[in-house]
Structure formats: structure tokens, C-alpha cells
């Protein structure tokens with residue numbers, strides 16, 4: 001007979017953690033030609049994977065392939081156990097992605113962008129959620145501005161805010177630190193870490209060792225071969241551009 005589950009010497013078995021992302025021998029590239037080594041990893045909820053490596057190593061190509069925006073040269077990616085298909089409702093409901101700096105409607109204001117994303121994902125208290133994210137991203141005064149009247153950093157904040165006004169169990173960010181000032185980088189990194197600790201799965205491409213150190217729970221260094229690393233090894237590798245730093 002099993003012992004009581006609140007016995008500290010015989011804790012209840014923790015439920016098996018499911019993979020949110022599972023990459024199996026994934027090769028990413030263009031026109032059938034791989035741009036980097038073969039990627040295999042798994043990512044659970046409450047884990048954050050940093051993808052690091054030099055310019056042109058293949059980080060963006062890998063993450064775009066992982067989320068179905070590019071066709072894999074070979075190998076597979078499973079998200080929540082299903083082969084990646086970014087057209088399915090499940091995928092669109094669960095996965096928030098911020099890649100492109102020009103992914104906005106020129107004629108819509110900042111708050112209209114956020115309202116469309118929130119409403120499209122069935123968020124109930126849209127106005128409250130938007131007000132909160134405008135404040136977090138320092139865009140309250142720009143709520144009625146259109147993207148071309150924003151600075152490049154403010155546009156970046158708007159695109160990031162759009163990922164936070166909607167539900168998400170997997171968040172994928174390509175160099176979120178780009179064009180953010182130091183204070184905003186720190187605020188964003190702290191928030192992401194808190195969300196990861198609360199259950200979010202995060203994949204992030206970054207060149208910022210401090211951002212990585214705050215956010216990541218694991219890392220891979222992308223080059224012709226792929227090296228799994230601890231976050232501190234990856235932060236050192238970025239800082240020194242030495243993939244084998246320890």
C-alpha cells in the first residue's frame with residue numbers, strides 16, 4: 001500500500017512533465033541546404049532555452065523552422081506532441097512569436113494593434129489588459145500613435161507588447177533586446193523569468209549575456225555543430241565569442 005502523499009520521506013511522484021517543444025534531428029536551411037548543425041532538444045513548461053552563436057550561424061533560421069515558418073531540410077519538431085503546423089487553432093492559441101520588426105499595420109494605432117491581437121485570441125477584459133501592457137512597455141503616451149510616428153525602440157516595444165496581451169504557453173522571441181534601452185531590457189528579462197517560473201516555455205535568440213543569464217534555464221550554441229550549454233557557459237560564450245567557454 002502506498003504511503004500518504006504528504007509524507008516528506010515519500011513524496012507523491014511528480015506528474016511527468018510533457019515536452020512543449022521537441023526537436024528531433026532537425027536541420028534548418030534554405031532550398032534543401034542546411035545552414036548549421038543538427039538540432040535535437042526538448043523544452044518543458046517552466047524552461048527557457050537560449051539559442052546563441054555568432055551572426056549568420058543560423059539561430060533565426062532554426063527558430064523559424066521550429067515554429068513552422070520555414071520548412072525543415074530534415075528532421076521534425078513536435079509542439080505539444082503534434083507536428084508543427086502554424087495554421088492550426090491549437091498552435092495559434094498556444095504559441096506567441098515575435099520575429100519581424102516590420103510586422104505591423106501602418107494605419108493602425110498602437111492600442112488598435114494590441115486590441116486586434118487580444119480580441120483575436122478571445123481575451124475578455126481587453127481594455128484592462130491593453131492599459132496594463134502599455135504601461136509595462138512605456139507606451140501609454142503613444143497609445144494613439146501610428147507605427148511610423150514611433151521611434152524604432154517604441155515600435156519594438158509595441159510588437160513585444162502584442163505577445164503579452166494574448167494567452168501563450170510557448171513564447172518565441174528573436175533578439176528581443178534589440179533596440180531596447182537598458183532599463184527596458186532589465187524589466188523585460190525579469191518579467192520573462194517570472195513567467196517561466198510560473199509555467200511558460202520560452203525560446204529566445206539573444207546576443208545579450210545579461211539578458212540570457214536572467215532568462216535562460218538552458219542553452220544551445222549554434223554553429224556547424226550544436227553544443228548544449230548551461231546558461232552561464234552560454235553567457236560566457238557570447239561575451240567571449242568562444243563556443244567552448246566554461
Ligand SMILES: Nc1ncnc2c1ncn2[C@@H]1O[C@H](COP(=O)(O)OP(=O)(O)OP(=O)(O)O)[C@@H](O)[C@H]1O
Nearest residue numbers: 030035053054055056057058059060061062205222
Ligand atoms: N531567406 C534566406 N535565403 C537564403 N539564405 C538565408 C536566408 N536568410 C538567411 N540566410 C542565410 O542563412 C544563414 C543563417 O542566417 P540566420 O539569419 O539564421 O543567422 P543568425 O544566427 O540568426 O544571425 P544573426 O545573429 O546575425 O541574426 C546566413 O548565412 C544567412 O545569410
